[in-house]
Amino acid sequence: MKIGLDIMGGDYAPQATVLGAIAAHGALSANEHLVLIGDKEVAVNILQENNFNPDHFEFVHTTEVIGMGEHPTKAVVQKPNSSISVGFRLLKEGSIQTFASAGNTGAMLVGSMFSVKAIPGVLRPAMTAIAPKLKGGLNILLDVGANADCKPENLLQFGILGSLFAESIYNIPNPRVALMNIGEEEEKGNLLLQATYPLFKETKLFNFAGNVEGRDLFGDHSDVIVCDGFTGNVVLKMAESFYVVALKKQFKDDFFDRLNYEEYGGSPILGVNAAVVVGHGISTPKAIKNMVLLSRDMVESGLVDKIKKAFQ
Amino acid sequence: MKIGLDIMGGDYAPQATVLGAIAAHGALSANEHLVLIGDKEVAVNILQENNFNPDHFEFVHTTEVIGMGEHPTKAVVQKPNSSISVGFRLLKEGSIQTFASAGNTGAMLVGSMFSVKAIPGVLRPAMTAIAPKLKGGLNILLDVGANADCKPENLLQFGILGSLFAESIYNIPNPRVALMNIGEEEEKGNLLLQATYPLFKETKLFNFAGNVEGRDLFGDHSDVIVCDGFTGNVVLKMAESFYVVALKKQFKDDFFDRLNYEEYGGSPILGVNAAVVVGHGISTPKAIKNMVLLSRDMVESGLVDKIKKAFQ
Numbered sequence: 001m002k003i004g005l006d007i008m009g010g011d012y013a014p015q016a017t018v019l020g021a022i023a024a025h026g027a028l029s030a031n032e033h034l035v036l037i038g039d040k041e042v043a044v045n046i047l048q049e050n051n052f053n054p055d056h057f058e059f060v061h062t063t064e065v066i067g068m069g070e071h072p073t074k075a076v077v078q079k080p081n082s083s084i085s086v087g088f089r090l091l092k093e094g095s096i097q098t099f100a101s102a103g104n105t106g107a108m109l110v111g112s113m114f115s116v117k118a119i120p121g122v123l124r125p126a127m128t129a130i131a132p133k134l135k136g137g138l139n140i141l142l143d144v145g146a147n148a149d150c151k152p153e154n155l156l157q158f159g160i161l162g163s164l165f166a167e168s169i170y171n172i173p174n175p176r177v178a179l180m181n182i183g184e185e186e187e188k189g190n191l192l193l194q195a196t197y198p199l200f201k202e203t204k205l206f207n208f209a210g211n212v213e214g215r216d217l218f219g220d221h222s223d224v225i226v227c228d229g230f231t232g233n234v235v236l237k238m239a240e241s242f243y244v245v246a247l248k249k250q251f252k253d254d255f256f257d258r259l260n261y262e263e264y265g266g267s268p269i270l271g272v273n274a275a276v277v278v279g280h281g282i283s284t285p286k287a288i289k290n291m292v293l294l295s296r297d298m299v300e301s302g303l304v305d306k307i308k309k310a311f312q
Numbered sequence: 313m314k315i316g317l318d319i320m321g322g323d324y325a326p327q328a329t330v331l332g333a334i335a336a337h338g339a340l341s342a343n344e345h346l347v348l349i350g351d352k353e354v355a356v357n358i359l360q361e362n363n364f365n366p367d368h369f370e371f372v373h374t375t376e377v378i379g380m381g382e383h384p385t386k387a388v389v390q391k392p393n394s395s396i397s398v399g400f401r402l403l404k405e406g407s408i409q410t411f412a413s414a415g416n417t418g419a420m421l422v423g424s425m426f427s428v429k430a431i432p433g434v435l436r437p438a439m440t441a442i443a444p445k446l447k448g449g450l451n452i453l454l455d456v457g458a459n460a461d462c463k464p465e466n467l468l469q470f471g472i473l474g475s476l477f478a479e480s481i482y483n484i485p486n487p488r489v490a491l492m493n494i495g496e497e498e499e500k501g502n503l504l505l506q507a508t509y510p511l512f513k514e515t516k517l518f519n520f521a522g523n524v525e526g527r528d529l530f531g532d533h534s535d536v537i538v539c540d541g542f543t544g545n546v547v548l549k550m551a552e553s554f555y556v557v558a559l560k561k562q563f564k565d566d567f568f569d570r571l572n573y574e575e576y577g578g579s580p581i582l583g584v585n586a587a588v589v590v591g592h593g594i595s596t597p598k599a600i601k602n603m604v605l606l607s608r609d610m611v612e613s614g615l616v617d618k619i620k621k622a623f624q
Contacts, residue, residue, distance in 0.1 A: 149503050182541075234547060
């Protein structure tokens with residue numbers, strides 16, 4: 001298996017990404033190879049400074065970088081030699097089996113849709129995030145920002161994607177899929193949620209567990225929580241702020257440790273024809289390492305094929 | 313000033329509401345009188361058990377109660393002798409200057425709209441919540457559930473309502489009003505937010521401070537944060553869960569103390585022709601006391617007249 005890593009992506013790249021690659025290397029098995037995509041000379045320098053033999057990695061040298069603030073579509077078109085554009089080319093060709101980057105999220109979404117493309121039947125791929133449960137375990141939240149405006153059929157598909165992800169990657173059998181709403185009762189919510197509930201209630205595609213509310217994010221009423229990408233993004237960033245508050249206040253607790261995004265490595269883009277993971281812009285080496293391992297798990301579990309099968 | 317309090321509303325009523333009334337009495341000045349609306353006999357018993365002279369209060373006896381789970385419109389129509397229905401009748405007549413209840417939120421909204429009615433020009437009244445800032449002070453969040461689906465002109469009006477509330481009740485001069493969004497840039501967001509930003513940018517009705525994100529709820533980029541009622545309700549309940557986590561983990565900190573809903577007493581319904589406050593269903597005596605004081609502050613500040621003037 002070849003795992004492509006964009007070493008130019010993220011606020012602390014290439015230092016954090018290359019150090020993350022070193023950390024990931026130690027956790028990968030002999031047949032799992034990291035392909036570092038970016039400025040080779042810079043990467044080799046960082047590796048040598050850290051007394052790490054560059055021969056452990058393959059390199060694909062690139063000459064351009066898509067900045068964090070650049071317009072995604074324009075950047076992908078205008079910078080064909082950027083690490084993100086090249087990464088998707090390699091992924092499409094099959095030279096790598098998965099591609100991960102902590103760079104421009106929009107460019108990762110655009111790159112996914114333009115290169116490996118959405119799986120036939122998937123209307124809108126979605127991004128996920130993880131919310132730890134107070135009692136242990138986790139909730140998978142999606143969408144967290146790929147689709148700011150959604151229709152009921154999009155949310156239904158997010159339910160399928162989230163359920164397969166929870167089962168394949170986190171070994172949660174028959175995951176309970178809930179809708180993020182503003183009340184438990186069926187008739188609660190905005191027009192989108194009111195129209196979505198009946199679809200969820202009738203579906204046999206996953207195990208529907210009813211509505212949950214904002215206070216249930218860290219609870220055990222569900223394993224997967226579905227929402228539109230606007231709501232999900234607000235919720236995700238609020239959860240991150242809880243972690244920041246806990247850090248500032250120096251609260252030591254296992255729950256807050258598990259709230260740390262670094263533990264989960266990143267958000268997969270579910271519903272495209274390959275395993276793609278987007279890391280947090282502020283990714284540290286630890287986060288990069290876990291992003292690489294999540295990419296590996298996505299390939300190993302055959303998640304993409306499972307999704308293809310579900311949408312046949 | 314006569315302050316009407318529904319003593320039958322809330323999960324712990326009438327015990328918590330009557331004890332809250334006792335606590336509020338000690339904090340009110342000589343010309344601020346509490347009118348207890350509900351079962352007089354039960355209330356007098358609780359007062360006597362607590363060695364408190366019932367003569368300190370006025371009573372309006374009622375014979376019906378609207379339950380927490382009842383359908384709001386039906387309940388208000390079918391129970392004209394409920395504490396909520398009677399409270400609004402007194403408010404409309406002018407026998408009380410403000411009405412507060414920790415009972416059925418929907419019934420409080422319906423009661424407001426049917427009795428004292430929306431202020432002319434206000435398309436959709438809104439409910440607020442408070443988010444403490446880490447550095448001290450607070451953000452006012454609205455709408456938090458009165459309007460699950462909103463149009464750009466609704467959000468613009470929430471900006472006016474929130475700004476006047478922040479200024480009148482919390483003495484924040486020229487409050488900075490932000491939009492809750494999923495990115496800082498003008499073009500970010502769902503269709504609603506994209507259509508709303510230009511209205512906020514052009515308005516001279518309040519001090520627009522740009523977009524904020526979920527992570528900024530406890531930050532100092534704004535004093536008022538505007539969102540649709542769906543997003544606001546999810547955010548509010550998530551913030552409450554943060555307080556619950558802190559309690560469970562026994563984290564002692566001023567910030568978490570300020571996150572306690574009991575401190576703020578309740579959510580006013582802004583944009584109707586009288587001062588109306590809705591308390592949390594789980595209101596304790598402390599929360600009831602603060603709900604009464606918030607009601608008093610709303611009357612004393614002349615907030616309703618200020619809102620009327622702004623919408624003339």
